[in-house]
Amino acid sequence: MATIDVFSYDVPAESDFGYSQAIKSGELVHVSGQLSFDAAGEILHAGDFAAQLKQTHANMDKVLEHYGAARNQVVSQTLYMVNLRQNAAATAEGNLGYFGDHRPASTVVGITELTLPGQVIEISFVIDTELPA
Numbered sequence: 001m002a003t004i005d006v007f008s009y010d011v012p013a014e015s016d017f018g019y020s021q022a023i024k025s026g027e028l029v030h031v032s033g034q035l036s037f038d039a040a041g042e043i044l045h046a047g048d049f050a051a052q053l054k055q056t057h058a059n060m061d062k063v064l065e066h067y068g069a070a071r072n073q074v075v076s077q078t079l080y081m082v083n084l085r086q087n088a089a090a091t092a093e094g095n096l097g098y099f100g101d102h103r104p105a106s107t108v109v110g111i112t113e114l115t116l117p118g119q120v121i122e123i124s125f126v127i128d129t130e131l132p133a
Contacts, residue, residue, distance in 0.1 A: 007066045011041030022063050027130040029067050033080065033122035034059045035114070046118025049087045053094040053121050060098075060123065070133040071098065076105040077125040084110030087120070 005024040008014050014021070022031040036044045036052035037059070045051035064070065081087055091108065104125070114122055 005067070007063060009039070009041070009062075011037065011039075013041050022066070024067060024129070027128060029063075029069065029127035029129060031060070031063050031125045031127065033124040034063065035116070035119055035122045037116075043116045043118050047120060049081075049083070049120050050090050050094070052119070053090065056121055056123055057094065057098045060125065064127065067127060067129060068133075069127045069129055071100070072102040073127050073129060073131045073133060074099070074102070074104045074125050075128045075131070077107075077123055079106070079108045080111050080114060080122045080124075081108065082111060082113060082120040084108065091121075 003024075006020045007022040007024075008020045013019075019032055021034070022029050024030075034056050036055035038044055044055050061071075064073075079091065081091065095106070114120065
């Protein structure tokens with residue numbers, strides 16, 4: 001029987017919207033959109049794409065750490081971003097810096113706005129813990 005492991009930051013949005021940051025079922029971890037927020041769930045670096053991307057990656061690392069996973073176990077990601085064309089180069093640079101030689105499947109979606117005022121990037125992803133770390 002598969003076990004389920006749920007990860008939360010215990011920020012208000014999780015209870016307000018009824019979700020968890022990640023849920024592991026079997027060997028796969030499905031991770032909700034990570035963004036640039038602090039321990040209280042407040043947006044950091046409003047409107048600053050590069051700074052938000054860096055903080056979003058740091059929050060992704062917290063999820064990976066919880067599951068004892070490594071970046072090379074990320075099998076797919078979906079990026080939602082405001083001003084897609086304007087931020088494409090920064091996204092590519094940040095992605096290459098974060099993953100190095102690892103190449104997960106990736107989808108980038110340009111949107112007009114995200115949930116929080118000043119939020120410009122959100123990344124959801126899937127981890128396969130069966131892959132070598």
